Amino acid sequence: MRRPLARTLPALATTLLAPLALSGCGLLGGEEADLQVYSARHYSLEEAFAEFTDETGLTVEFLYGDDAELLERLKAEGADTPADVFMTVDAGMLWNAGEQGVLEPIDSTVLDAAVPEDLRDSDAGWYGLAMRARTVVYDPEKVDPSELDAEDTYAALGDPQWKGRICMRDETASYTQSLVASLIDLHGRDRAQEIVESWVANDVQIMSNDVELLETIDAGGCEVGISNHYYLARLLDEDPDLGVALYWASQDGAGTHVNISGAGVVAGTPSSAEAQQLLEWLATDGQSAFVDGNHELPVNPEVEPEPLVASFGSFERMPVDASAYGSLNAEAVEVLDAAGYR
């Protein structure tokens, strides 16, 4: 009766300890690269950094994580942080990082020339490097684009004609929060509250990710939704016959809501010159390498988007107000909450 266990335990122990003996090293982290990046962005990073290394000889290593958590980590580590660059995927978070004082002001004519003014804050120390549009997608078999309101497309989805036909992302997604924050910025909190409530009144279906949302439209589960443009590009890349079309929202009004991925140099890093060099490269020669793989939009007006995204046509974007997105994010959560958006 005890035999099997007596045999199991050593076997278990051996299974466990074998890798220990094999590895031995690596416990305290690998060898250091010239630049170390805390990044909430994962996509295309390896390829872009490899290209940067080829061109400059500087090696780059990155640690992927959630941006709010990485920010806490930066704050806790203080001067001991190994990070030279902090990269996030949200304008509000960039602003917040600036507010928390973890970034170093940058003086770079290259960056100032490459990145439009609303997508950077050189005093606070951050620059937008890639742009994504959060716009309307629809089922072309059931929806004629002319039915969509060109002035304020987002708000108009609360019109009773869309009842039972719309789907959107959940409230925990920063995409949703930042969109609502921009609506508060644009219309004031009361109007934003009305808009969100009108979505809820239209029985909006809540999805936990954009791909699922797009696939649901394709399958006929809903007719109009709000998604990042690059998810649609990605799905179209895999399946050109996908039954979902893109509509640039609010072109007769405030423009389509966009948000940015961006980065800043970590305050106190001994490698600030190299870190700045990396940001400059990403905003200029590295733009395509940085944004194309994920079908994102370049921030640098000199750089063309990749063909699939270009095929969506050009559009007017809503100016990015990072401080508003950041400071209004909490209000956006409250608005979503109060409206019963879930």
Place this chain on the structure above:
Amino acid sequence: MTVPAPGLVRPRTRRRLLAAGRPGWSAAVFVAAAVIASPVVAVALGALLQGGLQLPGGVGGMVATTLALTVLVALGTSVLGTGLAWLVSVHEFPGRRVLSWLLVLPLAVPAYILGFVFLSTFDYAGPVQSGLRSVLGEDLGALPVRSLGGATIVLVLTLYPYVYLLVRAALSDLAPTAYDAARTLGASPARAFRTVLLPLARPSLAAGLALVTMEVLTDFATVQYFNVRTVSVGVYLVWKGSFDVASAVSLASLVLLFAVAVLAAERALRGDARYHQRGGRGRGLERRRLIGGQAVAATGACATVAALAFGLPVLRLVTWAASAAAEENPFTDTRFADHLTSSVLVAAIAAATCVVVSVVLAHALRLGGGPWVRAAAQATTFGYAVPGAVVGIGVLALFSAADRLLQALGREDGTGILVTGSVLGILLAYVVRFTAPAYQAVDASFARIPPTVSASALTLGAGPGRLLGRVHLPLARSGVAVALTLVIVDAVKELPLVLLLRPFGFTTLSVWVYELASENFWERAALPALLIVLVAVVPVALTFRNPATRHAR
């Protein structure tokens, strides 16, 4: 003629260990409690200093949702776990032996993976609803998959093995006499189960439920998929939506309050029985052979659960992995070996550490020391009820405080490498989080060693060390094996801690899955996800495959 017993006399069931205590071992318990509590205390203190404990709006709804989800999952896992344990322990039916350990395997499937698989299978665009629509027409409407009900189903399917394992172990250990007595008194098998076996298995059920509810309380990823707003989801929402760490921590302490309530309930449920399972050293129950429809139903029930909770996710993952592999050969990717090693390494070290801590706790308690030592040992289990990211922040805060202290004491580089993220930080965080399940398992084994056996060894001249090595460890080794398994499984699945605390160049399978999944690359995430399941299945299979290998004999 009979002398009235003095009113002060307690029943003889009072727990009697060795009340003399051992200062060294008791001190070890306090040190463990301090180390495990300190990250959580560090965060709470930080939040207090930053702005006091403040609860954001909408807490009432979150608390209600948390209560509802916890109760539903507790009920579901009780019914499923106990029912299945009863089926395989008391009955004989085709496939029972294989099914009885297949039913443990869902333990190896992370809830966040099952949750995603479940959604992608049953949501509007998924194969099930698409299939139904093609048969029944388009007017079917959408099934409410993304709901409290959906979250409950997924959590029950991933968490029932805790209850199943512990109750099955208790049932296989019971003396058949009580059950037989009930049967001869005319009770149906079901009634004998309800009135005799269940009360006897109650402590194990309580222990299993405690683990289940703590998992539910701290779960974030799964419930978020299902749009269920528990307090833990609130923690992330407030933290990441409002950049308000102080409020997030206040919410996290609310989760901790829930956990305290759960543990108090567990103690009440366990009652005195916890220390008096000596009656149950029987050879197990005689199994009743089911025939005909009953046999089919029993086999079917077990197979369905195993298929839903293990077969379905594995099948989906394999399908995805195959389609991803069709595009590029994944096995040329050196990251597999790399990340696999990291996962196994950190899980193995964490498991060993947690088990050592648990054995020290259980052994020290057996040596006595009084209520303070017991309270300290209990305190080591609360880390399980703190959301992973909060523990992570706590560890960071703790290390940076240690660093500042060292610098103040004149060491210029302070703790140096410790602060800047190292596997040491992850290990500490794992010990904080996972001592609870390890301790539950080890403690259950220790509880079955009669105190008189420990006392006999001492009076025969064995000091605490020899008592541990020659008596306690050999007798508790099944609990140790279970503890190792539970921590390995938990640690391999663990995401938020590693994500937050890992050093550069250190990526585990779960982080990799997260990297890919957060960009919605499900097909490419499938292979590493399968590897997680595989790594977790190995110890689960080793420990629980053999029916003679019982938890905590």
Place this chain on the structure above:
Amino acid sequence: MMAGVMSTSETATRVATEPALRLRGASKSYAEHDAVRSVDLDIAAGEVLTLIGPSGCGKSTLLRLAAGLERPDAGTVELGGREVAGSRWVPPEKRRVGLVFQDHALFPHLDVATNVAFGLDRLPRAQRGPRVAEVLDLVGLAHVRDRHPHELSGGEQQRVALARALAPCPSLVLLDEPFSSLDENLRAQVRADTLAAIRATGSAAMVVTHDQTEALSLGDRLAVMRDGVVEQVGHPTEVYETPANRFVATFMGDADFLPAHVQRALLTCEIGVVSTVPGWGGSDVHVEVMLRPHEVALRAEASSTAVVERVEYHGAFVLHEVRLASGRTVRSWQQHGVRLEVGTAVDVTVVPGSRPVLLSGDTALTAPPA
């Protein structure tokens, strides 16, 4: 190591003179009640003492204090003249006191020989085997040395537990209700064998029990406990025949109490003259007399006001319960052949030669009250 050897031999030389166990003012209380209250107790070298009392009286706590499993709140514990608790503290593993539990507490994962050898780790390796064989012989279990505990009967387990406790030659063995888990028909034999084995090793022993017959027949001396206090210590006949108080009187055997009167050394009560009380010539006091059933004689007598109320057949003897005119009852053992019908009027007397115990209040009187 050297110190250990020294103290062992030191103990050995003292054994002859010092008591194996000496408690002075030993007290131990748990959260809400006193388990042991200021107990003084000596066990001489080689002596067997039984400790009896109702459950919860503190007898197990007393044993645990001696073994070192509990630490006294106050008072001292000495073993063979060496203080082990009080101003210093010696943990149980350094006391070398043998301990046998009711559940035998054998190590289930070790075979019998390894169980018995467990306490012999300080003995040179070569001597362990012979010592194990020796003690297993002593308890008559040489043939089970390779078996595991679960393969043994309850009686065998008990004897292995005893052998294991005796193997390291402790000067004191403590037995906590060692026979109560055994079948009734086994018990007498195991009890006798146990006692013989203990006597053979010359160890002193303290046997905790709640069985009166066992307490009276087993030991050299008997201690009765109640509520954490030792009520009486003495030779079994002394405790049974001259109990110190009402509690000891009733706890050690059946007893009935009748109001009585002593005048000029003559003890009378409801049933008439009981006996003379030498030395009480000058007394004229009201007391109570304790009558044990074997001291009460019955004779059918139609004119008597006392009536048989209940008859219990016990085999060799028959217990009769008789209601007296006052309404009080007394019990009487009658020979196997005597069975009076319920309702029979009987004359109740005291068996000639009895010297019943007198009480004033709850305390037994050994001399006329002042």
